[in-house]
Amino acid sequence: MDQLMDSMNQLTDPGRRAPATAPPQVARLRRAISLFFALDGFVFAGWVVRIPAIKEQIHASAGALGLALLGVSVGSVATMLLTGKLCRRYGNHPVTVVTAALLSLSVALPPLTHSALHLGLVLLLFGAAYGGLNVAFNAAAVDLAEAVRRPILPSFHAAFSAGGLVGAGLGGLLAPRLSPLCHLLLLTATGLVVTAYAGRVLLRTPGPTATGQGPRRDGTDAVPGRGRAAVGRTRLFVTLYGLITLCTAYGEGALADWGSLHLSADLRTGPGAAAAGYAVFALLMTVSRMSGTWLLERLGDTPVLVAGGLLAAVGMLVGALAPQLWLVYLGYALTGLGLANVFPVAVGGAGALAGPHGVAVASTLGYSGILLGPPSIGFLAEAYGLPGALTTIAALAALAALLGRVVGRGRVGRRGRRRAPC
Numbered sequence: 056m057d058q059l060m061d062s063m064n065q066l067t068d069p070g071r072r073a074p075a076t077a078p079p080q081v082a083r084l085r086r087a088i089s090l091f092f093a094l095d096g097f098v099f100a101g102w103v104v105r106i107p108a109i110k111e112q113i114h115a116s117a118g119a120l121g122l123a124l125l126g127v128s129v130g131s132v133a134t135m136l137l138t139g140k141l142c143r144r145y146g147n148h149p150v151t152v153v154t155a156a157l158l159s160l161s162v163a164l165p166p167l168t169h170s171a172l173h174l175g176l177v178l179l180l181f182g183a184a185y186g187g188l189n190v191a192f193n194a195a196a197v198d199l200a201e202a203v204r205r206p207i208l209p210s211f212h213a214a215f216s217a218g219g220l221v222g223a224g225l226g227g228l229l230a231p232r233l234s235p236l237c238h239l240l241l242l243t244a245t246g247l248v249v250t251a252y253a254g255r256v257l258l259r260t261p262g263p264t265a266t267g268q269g270p271r272r273d274g275t276d277a278v279p280g281r282g283r284a285a286v287g288r289t290r291l292f293v294t295l296y297g298l299i300t301l302c303t304a305y306g307e308g309a310l311a312d313w314g315s316l317h318l319s320a321d322l323r324t325g326p327g328a329a330a331a332g333y334a335v336f337a338l339l340m341t342v343s344r345m346s347g348t349w350l351l352e353r354l355g356d357t358p359v360l361v362a363g364g365l366l367a368a369v370g371m372l373v374g375a376l377a378p379q380l381w382l383v384y385l386g387y388a389l390t391g392l393g394l395a396n397v398f399p400v401a402v403g404g405a406g407a408l409a410g411p412h413g414v415a416v417a418s419t420l421g422y423s424g425i426l427l428g429p430p431s432i433g434f435l436a437e438a439y440g441l442p443g444a445l446t447t448i449a450a451l452a453a454l455a456a457l458l459g460r461v462v463g464r465g466r467v468g469r470r471g472r473r474r475a476p477c
Contacts, residue, residue: 080260080261081202083260084199084256084257087256088151088192088195088257090249090252091151091155091249091253092192092196092211092212092215092218093215093221094158094218094245094246094253095158095185095188095189095192095215095218096215096216096220096221096222097218097221097222099219099222100219100221101162101222101223101226101238101239102162102165104226104230105165105166105226105238105239106120106124108234109168112166112169113168113169113170113173115170115171120171122175123175124175124178126177126178126181126182127179127181127182127185128182128422128426129182130178130179130182130183130184130185130186131182131189132419132422132423132426134186135187135415135419135422136416136419138150138154138190138191138411138415139190139412139414139415140415141187142190142410142411142415147191147192147195149257149258150187151257152250152257152258154188155246155249155250155253155254156247157180157188158184158188159242159243159245159247160243160247161177162181162239163236163239163240164181165178165181165235165239166234166235167236186422189418190411190414190418191411193208193402193406193414193418195257196208196211197406197407200407201407205352206347206348206351206352206356207348208347209344209348210344210347212344212347212396213341213344213345216340216341216344217341219337220337289408292404293405293408293409293413293416293417294416295461296405296408296413296462297401297405297416297419297420297421298454299397299455299458300397300420301420301451302451302452302454302455303394303397303398303451304398304421304422304423305428305431306371306424306451307425308426308429309431309432309445309448310390310448312428312429313429313444314336314374315329315330315332315333317441321442322378322380324380328380332383332387336387336390338391339387339389339391339395340391340394340395341395342392343391343396344396347395350396351396357459357462359397360400360401360456360459360460361463362393362456363392363393363397364393364397364454365452365456366392367389367392367448367449367455368393368450368456369393370385370387370390370391370392370393370449371386371389371446371448371449372446373385374387374389375443375449390452394452401417402418402421405417428448431444
């Protein structure tokens with residue numbers, strides 16, 4: 056168990072610094088993995104902005120389109136645990152390359168469909184590739200973070216957010232000029248080029264070895280020398296990290312779908328001001344993730360988890376209940392700042408404990424939160440109004456802060472006494 060807990064501490068302890076001169080392979084791997092994160096956000100955002108045109112093309116009702124769009128979430132969640140097993144068997148880097156290629160190819164399929172049923176089926180494939188890629192590149196990022204002994208995961212998630220902003224902005228420019236098929240084929244071509252370039256680096260560059268650590272953990276299955284109690288504690292920590300990602304992803308998904316509607320319906324703003332609300336949230340989340348490594352090196356993971364959750368809780372209460380537009384913008388900004396680094400820190404903690412399996416468990420629970428968030432807000436809005444429903448984002452952010460505190464105390468407690476050997 057010492058090795059398990061020490062590896063998590065190496066990932067998240069404050070004051071960790073990379074060597075003055077990092078090996079060239081580390082820089083190459085970091086750039087390549089960042090490109091895959093950015094590609095993921097870019098392709099997904101490019102698809103999202105063409106949903107209205109696809110709806111019109113297949114003549115789907117709002118309800119039928121909603122069911123078809125569930126294919127992305129169902130495909131993602133259904134394949135994440137399987138991807139963890141594939142990563143343990145074949146390695147994180149090959150699985151990253153394969154799933155990125157599948158994502159790039161499958162994004163061009165929706166314009167070829169002619170019914171909601173066909174759209175839902177191709178979105179299952181798209182979602183499977185999306186979920187698989189998220190597990191694989193997060194596992195690769197965790198490996199690199201452990202090797203360099205720096206909490207660098209937020210920088211990768213910043214690349215994802217930046218890719219999403221570029222994809223959405225470019226999609227907005229191209230939507231009036233290109234058909235959905237031409238636009239998404241352009242995404243396919245871009246994705247395959249990036250995959251070929253970054254994949255070549257991943258497949259040809261050996262991963263760095265973490266200094267002073269034992270063999271890489273491949274999961275939470277029992278191995279010789281590891282007691283059942285130690286395995287049980289590992290699973291508990293991984294599950295707690297997964298619940299933190301669920302609370303965070305619930306907020307991200309719900310605010311993405313309902314944040315602009317709150318501004319237009321409850322504050323009577325125009326479409327531009329309503330759209331700007333989510334843009335403020337996404338922009339501040341990106342900026343916060345860019346500074347995430349700096350924060351983690353100086354504060355450590357537990358303060359970042361707790362403070363981030365509490366900041367998001369306060370921000371969302373303001374964003375949901377404030378009567379003035381500028382206060383709602385401020386609340387959305389604080390929510391983005393708070394939630395930004397909670398997800399990557401939790402995924403990193405789970406991965407440090409249990410390798411690709413831990414990443415898969417945390418990611419599965421996280422994307423379950425994305426799946427549950429938007430419909431939950433819809434049901435609650437009918438009963439209590441949209442402002443009241445949005446306060447559940449604040450409640451779950453506060454719960455994430457509490458769980459972060461529990462995980463931090465458990466880790467410190469394990470340091471202070473003799474632990475079972477792993």
